[in-house]
Amino acid sequence: MNKAARTLIFQSRSLAKARSSFLSGWTLSIVFIALVIAAPILLVLASLFLPNSEIWQHLSSTVLPRYIQNSGWLVLGVGSLSLLIGVSSAWLVSMCSFPGKRFFEWALFLPMAIPAYILAYTYTDFLQFSGPVQSFLRTMLHLPRGYWFPEIRSLGGAILLLSLALYPYIYLLARAAFLEQSSTMLEASQCLRCNPWTSFFRVSLPLIRPAIAAGVALVLMETLSDFGTVDYFGIQTFTTGIYRTWFGLGERLAAVQLSAWLLVFVLVLLALERVSRNQINQSSKERFRKLLIYPLRSWRAALALITCSLPIVLGFLLPAYLLLHMALRNSRRSFNPEFWAFARNSLTMASITAVLAIGIALLLAYGERIRPNWLNKLATRIASMGYAVPGSVIAVSILISFGRLDNQIDGFSERVFGVSTGLLLSGTMVGLIFAYLVRFLTAAFNTLEAGLKSITNSMDEAARSLGKHSLGRLITIHIPLLRTSLLSAAIFVFVDTMKELPATLIVRPFNLDTLAIRVYRLASDERLVEASGGALAIVVVGLLPVILLSLAISRSRARKL
């Protein structure tokens, strides 16, 4: 056999190998699932190829620069502040010992249960000119008319409130990562006479970077798609701009194109992060060893106490107290039997979505791990973009996809069988849960992907050498190791679904009301006092799983040690 022939055989073999990797069951099912989930997102992206209307000229010469500037500051501010709160509190509760640490471990999740827009309503009521704080100061200090007081309804206020509502994403993922980090590495750094600060910055932080990045990505996407808070504060961001272009100017296409640009921006951001992350070597990890803990005393302990309690007080206790106060003062107007029906709807939808989301996300993340080709990566990347698109845009995109599909099926069945099927998906529970999945798959996927990254490949290889096939490895090796990440992912999706509004409003079947819808009805009618009962219920109902799951997380950690 000559050299050329050998090369040819070699090439055809490697080609066949590559093809089989594309045609494998995993790749096919990933691409299929991803395509279904991504259909509404692709519909948004496709708008970029449609011709621009002249409205773009008006936008870019008037409001667009302001939208971009405000959104930029918001992303920068919320990103840094929530990173600061999330990582510092996670480090303290997982690496140090100080009084109250056990309590803080789970209490730091609490602010997650209050949606940012409800924080915005309560804080405005509390801090505005006519609110209790300023009224009290005025009477006590006899302030002259026109005195200065920090304005909560401002860019700074929005940054603060969004950070308080969103930092738990970073906290939860960073804490899990700190707990799972290698203790050998830390011990080594201590031998090299690093103090806790240096170990933190030079060893821990780089090690947990994938987890932090996943958390920050979630926070930033939520920030970009937030409408309620910034709209109430009168801050013109990219998202309020999208709504204004659509509802005010009546230019739906231009609005969808704006959303598509937002998506492109997020895609680029994520890609940049990935490129920079790939330069860091994955280290092997000694997982099952007790972490060394820094004991904190006197002023250090006090500082730790303050750092951990501030976000809980500001992000949960104070607003929850204010809501409770409002709701109790008007108990007859805020609580009624309908409540339980709303709460049941909310709980049911959120549970179903959480289970489905972690199932699908696990399949996608694991598939990407064992068949890491570009097709898989692209498909999963696009399928998990729904988080960054403003809710209404993605919701309407889903409506349009369903409408087309339903009417195609109806037309086909009418032609072939002479039977009209009507609308099969539009306005059904199935449709609504699909909408939730499109919106929130990211939250589950990012979490599980980061979790999988911390399981070394040598585990897979060892299992494979013992003859386990890919699905068996997933069940016997990865799922048990991923328990913490699976629970975190479930919490994220559950709480997000509880709070979800735009898709629920517009995609839901007749007469299906949830707590979030109840709050929205009253709040949009400026009846904040009546809305407080519903808002409180969202918080309470959202708390139950948060507490249960966080207990489960600490238990699973305890078992591991």
Next chain:
Amino acid sequence: MNKMVLSFLLVLLSVASAQNVVNLYSARHYDSDLELYALFTKETGIEVNLIEGDADELIERIKSEGSNSPADVFITTDAGRLWRAEQAGILASVDSDILKAAIPENLRHPEGKWFGLSKRARVIVYNKDYVDASELSTYEDLASEKWKGRICIRSSSNIYNQSLLASIIEADGAAAAEAWAQGLVDNLARAPQGGDTDQITAVAVGECDLAVVNHYYYARMLADAGPEDDDDPVDENAKEVAEQVKLFFPNQADRGTHVNISGAAVIETAPHKDNALKLLEFLVSPEAQAIFADQNFEYPVVSGVASSEVIQTFGDFKADELNVAVLGENNPEAVRIMDRVGWR
């Protein structure tokens, strides 16, 4: 398994073809509306299925559902939205003598594509300590120098402001309207924020001297019974706040105060057109109109139905008789002007 699929399909089909119902897509979010629908069901035996959402989203939903849409009736606040639904081609022409007789001509579509159900006036509220009623005259006057740093108004993203500017475009022309909007923005006491209730509160506590708001927010605050238990005297209730503030109807000497509507329409593809028409006719009946008036403090469109007691204390006023369809037509122009003058 097959049985399950079959029964699932049957459930779907039965929902689609249930007989005595009317499917309502509503962009009004008031609890008193639920009472209206319950009353309708009691009188006619027709069940009301309800979805609430934002008007433009509901329009998109009806469009995407196409000829299979279950939607029978579309209800929304603001004439601009009704105009947009009509432009989207989803509304049916309805010929009903009852509706024609009950609703004044400028508050319904000439071909019966939509009908006004209730009126809301965009008024000026002012702090009686800082403003004298004799200083107030028209919307146009709010752009004059004397109001510098004294006005509160909510964001221009709000459709009520967009419709107000649309009516000024119609009355004074686009160029004058733009100059007016610029003058108004220059006179603001603070950057636009919050809703109409927040503007009224800001006027009451003296953060600004006057504000432009929809009348029923003020009426609702005046009617507020206050907290149920009064052991907490520190908190002011809405009524005390509102009593610091007085109401003024602008433009009484010329075209009249800007008035918008809540309205309803029958959908072109409605599967239950008869029931849809029955619902519309019910909504202009005296008892339904009384609920609009008494519970939500709107002005009834039907003459002879009394306004609520609180509203009656405002006195009669001259309303702008512009056909409200114009508000929709001028809406995009209004938003462009707002963008140009930097009205947040």
